[in-house]
Amino acid sequence: MRSQLLSAHPVRTALGASIVAGVALWFSRGAMDVVGGVETGARVAMLPSWPELAGLVVLLLVICVAGALKRPHARSGVVAERTLSWDSTRADALRPLYALALLLVPYLPWLPDRVPAVRILAGPGRWWLWAVAIGQVIWILASRIGWKFQLDRRIASFAIFGVSLAVYASTWAQVSQTGFFPGGDEPHYLVITQSLLRDHDFKIENNHERGDYAEYFPSRLRPDYRARGRNGEIYSIHPVGLPILAAPAYALGGYRAVVWFLMGVAATTDALLWLWTLTLTGSGAAATFAWAA
Structure with a gap:
């Protein structure tokens, strides 16, 4: 049975989404405060350790890659190869996770000082963004896989x-x-x-x-x-x-x-x-x- 060539598109999508989600989760576990006033004060961020960042990225890599892989089904009379292949449908469903990159905006050098409203993404707004992104992933999977x-x-x-x-x-x-x-x-x-x-x-x-x-x-x-x-x-x-x-x-x-x-x-x-x-x-x-x- 001829093996199917892996497409680079689902690979990039799954790996990129997992890295973005891992970094976003690392920032989400941190905290930010403004010292000296809302408009004129300095932003102070307290973020987790670098080893935790690496661990979260690896964790999200495992989750996203596992979700984007599939095993080939054996047809009648044919023994399936014991290899994994990429599922383009599942990989594409991870695209909403790229929106989590917005969680990095409050920690940029000058933009949050010019537009203080973006700081909400370092507060309660971060969990709202996570809920929307994960909800969209589930919805895309449901619509493409055929859940009713x-x-x-x-x-x-x-x-x-x-x-x-x-x-x-x-x-x-x-x-x-x-x-x-x-x-x-x-x-x-x-x-x-x-x-x-x-x-x-x-x-x-x-x-x-x-x-x-x-x-x-x-x-x-x-x-x-x-x-x-x-x-x-x-x-x-x-x-x-x-x-x-x-x-x-x-x-x-x-x-x-x-x-x-x-x-x-x-x-x-x-x-x-x-x-x-x-x-x-x-x-x-x-x-x-x-x-x-």
Whole structure:
């Protein structure tokens, strides 16, 4: 039986994906912090040892290569050769692992200083990227090998909601410990909510004078307004729609309840987006990709 020549394409794909995944896992096991301020401080990274890097790369090499190899099946009356061959389908399914190279971006010399948002890939965002990459590998394998799924839209949409809520909650658990939240316009919206609940109006001057914001904001907070109204009262420049929606949650559990309410709204939006994309395209893969993106 003539042996089949190995294609260099699946070899490069499997080896490259395993090396990228191994290095990405090494960075994922590290930690980064900013010393001296978010915008002007210096980044300090604490990474595992070099032997661990080598071990992780070898481990991922073994896993990816083992997944990309296949044994030839013996046909009736023919003895199969005891050799391994590359499965192009399985090797190509490893391509999403190349996206894990993005986990190296927060450790580059100057880009994370110019674009601080990329630092999230050194925090909770790294596990989100891992989940998306591995999920895509599984999905590609399922579609190309021929696995059949009986997709229940209701169960799948609840799963999308649960995963989204878990991601938002884990991210909030991380950033809430930094001392920067609530920040920006967030406390001003919460003051409007307090005024609505306690005074049944949108006049915020007395709420600031009483220091109602001390329940969630440790520093002094000045009213955010441009000019007093015709009646001499101070009204916030921020829209009142969100405070009205958040009022029941704040009445039940304060600031934390409002955060959970907003995360629930965001997770519900994700589930509805997934359902809408599935209905529009008829493809579960397209809907899942749109949700993950």
